[in-house]
Amino acid sequence: xxxxxxxxxxxxxxxxxxxxxxxxxxxxxxxxxxxxxxxxxxxxxxxxxxxxxxxxxxxxxxxxxxxxxxxxxxxxxxxxxxxxxxxxxxxxxxxxxxxxxxxxxxxxxxxxxxxxxxxxxxxxxxxxxxxxxxxxxxxxxxxxxxxxxxxxxxxxxxxxxxxxxxxxxxxxxxxxxxxxxxxxxxxxxxxxxxxxxxxxxxxxxxxxxxxxxxxxxxxxxxxxxxxxxxxxxxxxxxxxxxxxxxxxxxxxxxxxxxxxxxxxxxxxxxxxxxxxxxxxxxxxxxxxxxxxxxxxxxxxxxxxxxxxxxxxxxxxxxxxxxxxxxxxxxxxxxxxxxxxxxxxxxxxxxxxxxxxxxxxxxxxxxxxxxxxxxxxxxxxxxxxxxxxxxx
Amino acid sequence: xxxxxxxxxxxxxxxxxxxxxxxxxxxxxxxxxxxxxxxxxxxxxxxxxxxxxxxxxxxxxxxxxxxxxxxxxxxxxxxxxxxxxxxxxxxxxxxxxxxxxxxxxxxxxxxxxxxxxxxxxxxxxxxxxxxxxxxxxxxxxxxxxxxxxxxxxxxxxxxxxxxxxxxxxxxxxxxxxxxxxxxxxxxxxxxxxxxxxxxxxxxxxxxxxxxxxxxxxxxxxxxxxxxxxxx
Numbered sequence: 001x002x003x004x005x006x007x008x009x010x011x012x013x014x015x016x017x018x019x020x021x022x023x024x025x026x027x028x029x030x031x032x033x034x035x036x037x038x039x040x041x042x043x044x045x046x047x048x049x050x051x052x053x054x055x056x057x058x059x060x061x062x063x064x065x066x067x068x069x070x071x072x073x074x075x076x077x078x079x080x081x082x083x084x085x086x087x088x089x090x091x092x093x094x095x096x097x098x099x100x101x102x103x104x105x106x107x108x109x110x111x112x113x114x115x116x117x118x119x120x121x122x123x124x125x126x127x128x129x130x131x132x133x134x135x136x137x138x139x140x141x142x143x144x145x146x147x148x149x150x151x152x153x154x155x156x157x158x159x160x161x162x163x164x165x166x167x168x169x170x171x172x173x174x175x176x177x178x179x180x181x182x183x184x185x186x187x188x189x190x191x192x193x194x195x196x197x198x199x200x201x202x203x204x205x206x207x208x209x210x211x212x213x214x215x216x217x218x219x220x221x222x223x224x225x226x227x228x229x230x231x232x233x234x235x236x237x238x239x240x241x242x243x244x245x246x247x248x249x250x251x252x253x254x255x256x257x258x259x260x261x262x263x264x265x266x267x268x269x270x271x272x273x274x275x276x277x278x279x280x281x282x283x284x285x286x287x288x289x290x291x292x293x294x295x296x297x298x299x300x301x302x303x304x305x306x307x308x309x310x311x312x313x314x315x316x317x318x319x320x321x322x323x324x325x326x327x328x329x330x331x332x333x334x335x336x337x338x339x340x341x342x343x344x345x346x347x348x349x350x351x352x353x354x355x356x357x358x359x360x361x362x363x364x365x366x367x368x369x370x371x372x373x374x375x376x377x378x379x380x381x382x383x384x385x386x387x388x389x390x391x
Numbered sequence: 392x393x394x395x396x397x398x399x400x401x402x403x404x405x406x407x408x409x410x411x412x413x414x415x416x417x418x419x420x421x422x423x424x425x426x427x428x429x430x431x432x433x434x435x436x437x438x439x440x441x442x443x444x445x446x447x448x449x450x451x452x453x454x455x456x457x458x459x460x461x462x463x464x465x466x467x468x469x470x471x472x473x474x475x476x477x478x479x480x481x482x483x484x485x486x487x488x489x490x491x492x493x494x495x496x497x498x499x500x501x502x503x504x505x506x507x508x509x510x511x512x513x514x515x516x517x518x519x520x521x522x523x524x525x526x527x528x529x530x531x532x533x534x535x536x537x538x539x540x541x542x543x544x545x546x547x548x549x550x551x552x553x554x555x556x557x558x559x560x561x562x563x564x565x566x567x568x569x570x571x572x573x574x575x576x577x578x579x580x581x582x583x584x585x586x587x588x589x590x591x592x593x594x595x596x597x598x599x600x601x602x603x604x605x606x607x608x609x610x611x612x613x614x615x616x617x618x619x620x621x622x
Contacts, residue, residue: 002506013494294490297451298551299479299507301472385451389442389563391488 011308025280028273029320033361037328039262040357056220058243087222098215099125106171108160123200140180151180153190277372293387302381309377317369321362399425404457418614430585432602435611441595483552487564498532504555522550542573562594578604
């Protein structure tokens with residue numbers, strides 16, 4: 001053990017003698033980890049934004065087989081049957097706590113690029129705020145039913161120009177006035193603009209149709225009761241999901257797409273970094289050939305030389321992993337971005353560099369260190385003793 | 392082992408190298424005996440096999456044929472692990488270019504062979520101090536090799552070679568990189584280790600002046616020894 005510790009310390013102490021190559025290895029590994037964590041931060045942020053909005057005590061009802069809100073059409077008759085369904089909570093007046101909703105896609109101009117991007121303009125009923133946990137009006141007031149008024153999510157306000165409080169804005173053929181700004185604590189709803197559903201139905205010629213009905217359940221377990229009702233009622237063709245299930249399904253595709261891009265790119269770069277680590281470790285072993293041979297001539301074994309070289313490689317990789325993680329955290333964590341979510345509208349979300357993704361990034365770095373160091377370490381263990389005479 | 396058992400016995404020792412497809416014989420059927428307490432200067436022209444002989448005596452190279460016996464026991468047929476243990480217990484090496492670990496202090500360099508023993512940290516510290524005292528470099532114990540002159544570095548290397556109290560010191564051109572005055576100081580130190588501490592020393596050198604410090608000279612030429620008694 002003393003042999004291993006002393007030879008390992010010798011290796012580690014000698015790193016500054018090869019600082020250039022060691023630094024290049026550390027930076028290349030940091031870059032790999034940075035790229036991976038960047039993608040993961042994007043995926044995590046998007047997933048958190050989508051899933052954070054989803055409650056287990058809110059049911060989403062859409063037309064059976066439609067899979068997504070955009071493809072769903074529900075009628076006033078459907079709504080009447082839903083209003084009397086079991087499992088839906090009632091307000092103080094005995095009215096079911098639900099919101100029939102319809103959204104259309106409008107164009108907004110992004111502040112960052114001055115390019116147009118889709119935003120969801122959602123027509124909602126009076127109970128819509130009660131169905132979003134953490135909903136607060138942060139400025140202004142709620143729209144008046146029947147009026148051409150909008151309230152905008154904070155994400156929209158941050159990312160898009162022209163939605164400042166009190167401002168009038170033309171969306172398509174229609175002129176609107178922004179009367180309030182709302183927050184839902186960073187969830188996907190903040191990427192939307194809301195207006196009265198009746199006004200949206202009129203202005204966009206949707207008659208009395210809607211796309212989904214969102215309803216507060218008496219308890220999360222009531223979802224089963226509601227599903228059974230929808231299934232047994234022959235006049236209804238409904239898919240009933242909890243809000244969490246629905247948003248997870250919507251987030252899945254985009255999250256997977258981000259990760260399918262991120263991991264292969266990180267792995268391709270890791271192969272490059274591996275070559276760098278390999279090169280650096282070969283240089284390290286070459287530079288220390290006489291030193292290693294001398295230790296072995298004195299009586300040290302080959303195994304400590306192997307462990308010493310591996311420790312050096314792993315330390316460089318760990319340093320790269322940690323630097324990559326810290327830089328990614330400083331550069332990306334909490335920054336706001338937007339991307340196309342379900343329904344072809346922009347979802348505004350914050351990058352999230354999580355502990356789990358840091359661990360995965362550091363593990364990737366250590367794998368690079370291990371693979372990059374293994375063969376050179378074997379070479380260190382097999383340094384010929386006659387190298388004691390090399391100069 | 393009895394007192395009469397020589398330290399080394401070489402019997403029919405041959406060493407051949409393959410250079411491409413051609414076999415080169417360094418020496419063939421060499422016989423030799425080295426007693427405890429001897430101080431031998433091995434001399435000879437370049438390529439005569441002086442360093443190869445030292446490598447065979449130190450167990451860092453293997454003969455093509457023949458036997459190397461140390462205190463009566465063969466070492467030429469030991470495995471790598473056994474040889475490493477044997478070297479740690481019996482041999483101290485001194486190299487032309489000192490071969491010190493650049494990131495360690497003089498004291499840490501000297502301590503290296505003791506890390507292979509079961510001595511406590513305190514005991515190791517004492518032994519390191521004694522070894523540095525013997526070679527007269529204790530005042531540089533905390534210095535790193537780059538902060539030391541060539542002569543000082545070689546003294547540290549000698550301290551490292553003797554710190555574990557080996558039976559034999561194998562020195563490969565120990566003064567080859569030093570000026571005359573410093574070389575003489577180093578050679579006097581080796582002579583002291585031989586005369587006062589009874590260390591057997593086998594020293595390869597090109598330098599006739601260095602060889603004069605030994606008890607006997609062994610000239611290796613064309614695979615044969617020619618011996619000359621000195622002191």
